[in-house]
Amino acid sequence: MSQATPYIFDATTANFDQLVIENSFHKPVLVDFWAEWCAPCKVLMPMLQQITESYQGELLLAKVDCDAEQDIVARFGIRSLPTVVLFKDGQPVDGFAGAQPESAVRTLLEPHVQMPPPAAADPLEQAEAAFAESHFAEAEAILQSILGEDNTNAKALILYARCLAERGELGEARTVLDAVKTDEHKAALAGAKAQLTFLSQAADLPDAADLKARLAKEPGDDEAVYQLAIQQLARQQYEAALEALLKLFVRNRSYSEGLPHKTLLQVFELLGNEHPLVTTYRRKLFAALY
Incomplete structure (x- = not known):
């Protein structure tokens, strides 16, 4: 059965103490005791992998093939499969035998594992939101950071030009738009150029x-x-x-x-x-x- 992330691995007699016991002093380790002939094991394992991935490194999953690792089975007195044991600070702290629904597994983990903080919003989305709320200076600062890493990002260039236009830097805004070399955002680019044209005309008119x-x-x-x-x-x-x-x-x-x-x-x-x-x-x- 394949590993999906660095947080999921096979544990053997040779590496169990290092990968499970020692690791559990840093992060909780869920140990899945399974065997090839065990049908419920094959249902449970993908769900355990999915749950582990959702913790983004805050939880580890060790898989023990009980047919191959009889010493570990004897060491922990495993009598039925699947059996799942949660290790923390070098000790088993919770577990269950038999297939369980995802909600039950998550309830078991909740007291022991911290969910990772939500991923930070995409910087370009943050800039777009700031611009939409007329926070032009905030949007411009975010866009400068994005363009500092990639000065060919067409979407960021177009929005940056619009920020410049909002504070009257029409010449600079036009230079930025001229740097957009892709047809990918044609409508947005046309709209920004149109706005510049009419902003320059509007500058001399009554408000x-x-x-x-x-x-x-x-x-x-x-x-x-x-x-x-x-x-x-x-x-x-x-x-x-x-x-x-x-x-x-x-x-x-x-x-x-x-x-x-x-x-x-x-x-x-x-x-x-x-x-x-x-x-x-x-x-x-x-x-x-x-």
Whole structure:
């Protein structure tokens, strides 16, 4: 029967004292007494291996083939198979005979074995979560650490560029995006480049709150509609922006020499043909044109 991890091993008469007794002063050792002819043993062993693996090194599993290791069988007075004995600090402290459900085995182990702490979250996931909550400095610090180890990580580069953009470092953000050399995250890369384009345009415009106040007083203010759409594109509020640009185009095709139409086409190009909003609004624009 195969070993799955370094925590699972065969114990023999020659190595039992070293692998089981001595090891048990450091980590609890579960000893599985089994034999090839024992059907319940073959059911129990994979479950014991799975339980051992779940402890990630906090528990060891020693397997004793009773047909081959008669001296160990006699030493511990094993009378039936399977028999499982837990050793701790050089002594047997608990055990059972016969097949048991997993819940019973875990209950037996609970007082003696510490479950390992949960694995730390993936750093990139931590950075994404921080960015989503607008904790840009925290996200940027995590991403710098990731990129310090692997400066070709496309997902990290794209998110790092977005962090830089959030604090106005548009030139540096563009340099970072230019370093992405894979098609793997095409949509995310297109979205980040689109955001940079519109952030640079939005920098010279009134802020969104002022524009909304203007539109509350004068809904037909074409300039405010267009400028608010640019602010929305800079914040990646694509649907609201595309809807506003389309309505402005339908209402006033000649506004600023057809600028809403040109901007719609620019957004389509930047987001890419596969983006669902591009599909929707390209169709709406076609209907408006013809």
